[in-house]
Amino acid sequence: MTKIFVSHSTNDPKIVECFNEHFLRLALGVTEEQIYCTSVKGTLRIGEHFNDEILENLVNSDVVIFLITKKFLESNYCLAELGAAWALKKKVYPLLLDKLDFNVVNSTPFNGKQSIKVSEPSSIVQLADELSRLDTIGSSNSAQLNAKADLLFNVIKDNENTSEVPSVEEFTQLKKDLKVAQNYMNQQENTVVKLKKEVEDLKLTKDSKEVLKYELQGDSDKQTFENHIIKIRSYLKNIDPIVISAIYHENFNKDEEFWISNPDRIKELSASQLLSVDYDDFEINYNSEHPKLKKCVDLLLKLDNFLANSNKLIDSLEDEFEDVISLKNINFWDRFFKVKVIV
Structure with missing residues (x-):
């Protein structure tokens, strides 16, 4: 079962909700179990170790979709997820919202990687076509897909962040923060792998109880x-x-x-x-x-x-x-x- 990890800013709740519910689930037929999105109620498990859980789901995901807004670029945590996905060599789809141009990813590991600039509903349909081409999703009803793409595009427009894009100096600092966060995520990934091995070793030496x-x-x-x-x-x-x-x-x-x-x-x-x-x-x-x-x-x-x-x-x-x-x-x-x- 394909697992989709949706990386986003928690300050873009309406966009994230519409993307998950109307586009992924209703238009593309992706099930709730296939989506990992921390803004969906009940996704984060009860407890204090949410960093480990997010990393584990990122490691186990097949596709990572980035909803890149200005608020996303201002979030060190979002940039950490971006760096971790790059380090893990995940199949990624960066969606540029808030009228962002392609140059905003020039200082990230995705420099030179094909991104989708959401400037009209057809840009959203382009993502669906790409996911379908890679067998990430099945076939979808074109009329419903276009209707949901129109709805999502209007929600994106209604919730555009009109603040300025971070300056070159700010973005340079964010890039440094990304590297630090990326190193941390790599360490956490190694910890997850080690713990999984310990569990498997334990299963071989201990009884089931x-x-x-x-x-x-x-x-x-x-x-x-x-x-x-x-x-x-x-x-x-x-x-x-x-x-x-x-x-x-x-x-x-x-x-x-x-x-x-x-x-x-x-x-x-x-x-x-x-x-x-x-x-x-x-x-x-x-x-x-x-x-x-x-x-x-x-x-x-x-x-x-x-x-x-x-x-x-x-x-x-x-x-x-x-x-x-x-x-x-x-x-x-x-x-x-x-x-x-x-x-």
């Missing part, structure tokens, strides 16, 4: 919580909602028996050994001996136990989300696991 404990343990309670969430979500995304609901009721809502009127689907899930069905008492249970479900439930119970001993973390999360932080709460499953529980 020890490896899981190592993977879930974070530098803080928030990070440990988020590690649990990510691991559980990876299991739940491939499990049928009926089975998920049976797991929820049997482990976290034991007072309520679970039943749903969908005989064909229940019969299919039962035949796949995912469900056991008591037609006399109208009760559906998940198969606790199924290997995948067993691992998933084990993770859920580990998280439940972790939360039971993390009062400060719960207070913090309940204050942030203004909701009860508990696996008994179906809103918890929706918010953190991205699944709907049937009640």
